[in-house]
Amino acid sequence: MRNVYKAFGKRPETVVRKLKAGATRDEVKSLGTAAVIDASFEVARGEIFVVMGLSGSGKSTLIRTLNGIQPPTEGTVEIFGQDITTVNAKRLRQIRREKISMVFQHFALLPHRTVGQNAAYALETRGVNRSDREKKAKESLELVGLKGYEYYYPHELSGGMRQRVGLARALAAETELMLMDEAFSALDPLIRKEMQDQLLELQQELGKTIVFITHDLNEAMRLGNRIAVMRDGRIVQNGTTEQILNDPANDYVAQFIQDVDRTRVLTAGDVKEPPVALLGAEQGPRAAHRLMRENQTTALCVVDQAKHLLGVVYETDAAEGVASGQDTLEGLIRPMPTTSSTTVLAELLNAAAEHAAGLAVVDDDGRLLGVIPRVTLLSSLADPSSAALKTIPQEATS
Numbered sequence: 384m385r386n387v388y389k390a391f392g393k394r395p396e397t398v399v400r401k402l403k404a405g406a407t408r409d410e411v412k413s414l415g416t417a418a419v420i421d422a423s424f425e426v427a428r429g430e431i432f433v434v435m436g437l438s439g440s441g442k443s444t445l446i447r448t449l450n451g452i453q454p455p456t457e458g459t460v461e462i463f464g465q466d467i468t469t470v471n472a473k474r475l476r477q478i479r480r481e482k483i484s485m486v487f488q489h490f491a492l493l494p495h496r497t498v499g500q501n502a503a504y505a506l507e508t509r510g511v512n513r514s515d516r517e518k519k520a521k522e523s524l525e526l527v528g529l530k531g532y533e534y535y536y537p538h539e540l541s542g543g544m545r546q547r548v549g550l551a552r553a554l555a556a557e558t559e560l561m562l563m564d565e566a567f568s569a570l571d572p573l574i575r576k577e578m579q580d581q582l583l584e585l586q587q588e589l590g591k592t593i594v595f596i597t598h599d600l601n602e603a604m605r606l607g608n609r610i611a612v613m614r615d616g617r618i619v620q621n622g623t624t625e626q627i628l629n630d631p632a633n634d635y636v637a638q639f640i641q642d643v644d645r646t647r648v649l650t651a652g653d654v655k656e657p658p659v660a661l662l663g664a665e666q667g668p669r670a671a672h673r674l675m676r677e678n679q680t681t682a683l684c685v686v687d688q689a690k691h692l693l694g695v696v697y698e699t700d701a702a703e704g705v706a707s708g709q710d711t712l713e714g715l716i717r718p719m720p721t722t723s724s725t726t727v728l729a730e731l732l733n734a735a736a737e738h739a740a741g742l743a744v745v746d747d748d749g750r751l752l753g754v755i756p757r758v759t760l761l762s763s764l765a766d767p768s769s770a771a772l773k774t775i776p777q778e779a780t781s
């Protein structure tokens with residue numbers, strides 16, 4: 384989307400001209416509503432791009448210009464390289480049918496058709512023959528966990544199941560681009576979380592390009608590779624979850640993120656720290672003890688020459704090794720729990736209470752990338768929304 388404006392009212396072009404000349408949204412109010420103002424963004428293939436903003440900020444209008452339902456007053460929209468603002472109506476319908484599917488908040492299922500027929504609907508409009516579309520619909524219902532429900536009617540299903548049918552219908556259409564407008568907003572929190580998980584799983588499997596609209600920042604953070612925050616028709620920030628959390632573009636975005644549970648969006652890789660020092664496997668307890676004193680820490684990771692993690696040595700064990708005149712670390716290295724960089728912090732909290740030294744973050748080959756001290760995990764458990772994660776003093780982390 385490039386420099387897209389969408390205004391409603393008596394004189395939309397004048398509204399846009401005045402906005403471009405520097406007028407504010409309020410100043411042009413008498414001429415019309417500026418629903419989208421100078422929006423530009425690009426969505427990469429296979430990405431989940433979230434558009435987030437409060438009610439009235441212009442999200443729905445933005446998505447309707449993206450799928451061609453409402454042409455922009457000005458600006459261009461390209462779908463897979465084709466400018467949909469200049470194609471004729473027939474071609475636009477074709478692009479929408481073949482390239483784009485939509486999932487709405489209120490499901491938009493056809494009440495007198497079975498679940499299977501609803502899931503197959505997009506294929507029917509495309510003229511796919513019956514047995515092929517039934518097969519495809521069945522497959523996509525299976526993908527969303529509704530195997531065996533083909534002959535039910537929408538009113539026989541719960542809200543969550545109906546939304547799964549909506550999702551199955553979009554999947555059956557086999558379009559590369561999926562637009563989801565507040566798709567999970569009508570669901571209760573537990574089902575909503577389940578649907579989010581399912582979408583992430585499907586995304587891993589199918590690699591769709593998804594534009595997801597929501598007014599909920601937690602949802603945005605869970606799902607989005609990138610997030611565009613909208614306010615009063617404008618995109619005020621477009622960035623990764625990390626950028627939005629750690630470097631909000633203005634007070635408006637900062638206020639939004641106060642409520643975010645950071646443990647659910649930050650990963651082990653985000654909070655890991657470099658180890659204060661490393662112990663080589665060839666070193667003895669005396670060296671271990673000295674290193675710990677020098678670095679004011681009570682535990683050290685032990686690595687081999689290639690930096691593979693072998694475990695952890697605690698101060699008390701090292702001291703005993705010194706006292707008993709032992710030359711090597713044999714018998715002193717204890718296992719250290721590990722995690723990968725991509726694990727979400729919330730999933731690691733149970734490990735916090737159990738292991739004195741915290742967690743080691745390792746790559747696929749077991750090489751040490753960093754550590755998450757126990758106190759970091761505990762502090763995020765105690766106060767998940769605080770910025771404490773980033774501000775723990777170094778001496779506390781050992």
Ligand SMILES: Nc1ncnc2c1ncn2[C@@H]1O[C@H](COP(=O)(O)OP(=O)(O)OP(=O)(O)O)[C@@H](O)[C@H]1O
Nearest residue numbers: 391392416418436437438439440441442443444445
């Ligand atoms: N067809 C229309 N005619 C006139 N004004 C419209 C039209 N559609 C949207 N608007 C106005 O444009 C602005 C943005 O609306 P939009 O529905 O895009 O916001 P939204 O962020 O999707 O809000 P919500 O989450 O409540 O749906 C609002 O002021 C709305 O009143």
